[in-house]
Amino acid sequence: MNVTWRGDALCITGISFDAQLTLIDSAQSFTWREHEGVYYNVIGGEAVALSPVAGGVQLYPVAEEHIEDVLCYLDLLRDYDALGRKYAAHPQIGRALDLLPGLRVLNQPVWDTLLSFIISANNNVPRIRRLVWLLGEHHGAPRMLDGLVLRALPTAEALAQVPQQALRELGFGYRAPFLVDTARMVASGFPLDALRDLSYDEAHRRLVQLPGVGDKVADCVQLFSLGQAEAFPVDVWVDRLMRAWFPEMNHLKTRAALQAAARKQFGPDAGIIQQFLFHCARCGLMEV
């Protein structure tokens, strides 16, 4: 990996990173937008642009003291090739890793991830993306970049003041009270950012105390924002794929049992594997 400056843009090369796949198609983030080949987001209150370049990506604006944060966000410090070698002989895992070069599991802001996956419950990807976008459009702060108006997601303090009815009218349905009530808990001191320093079990136990957060949403927050890659979210797709591709687990009754078995079998990288299997199944790249 090689990190240099190209004007005010941070240029990272010598890496495998598929922006469209990682930021949009894999459905681990719902806040990135693509415009004329450039990917935009608001992270930590600041608008940022990411462009694919030969052998890597470039981002701007990036402050020098945030270089490490960028590498962490894009998960560029993890050795995905080593994972590929480890599972090269496994019929499904090896193939999934082969089919999706450049897919990485992001480390996003915790609050954005929490909102996105509360919205994701019993929902489909296009509508999740639309609802997350609506949340920013109606209740988030605007930021300018490249002549575009981008919007942050509302802070917990801002969302705590939004009437449930306003969200209902935007189409959030029964998730409206989950979002507002969770915002109230976070605004009144729930230690969201401290979860990063806790064990998987302890962080999980605390996350499921939030309204609208069950085992699956908690695992998504842990995997996609807390850097806890032993999390293994089991949704309808992973439920199906585990039973089809791991017949020895097909006798397990519940998703909780599937989750526990997968975590035991795959260990600290379980969630990374989950993401590759999930995308292959959901997009029909591998027959379920």
Place this chain on the structure above:
DNA sequence: AGCCAGGTTTGGC
């Protein structure tokens, strides 16, 4: 019309 979507909550045993 009925089923499905990156589930969670609630109430009954």
Place this chain on the structure above:
DNA sequence: GCCAAACATGGC
């Protein structure tokens, strides 16, 4: 503790 039903919405 396990299980079923209810929950909003939009696409097919």
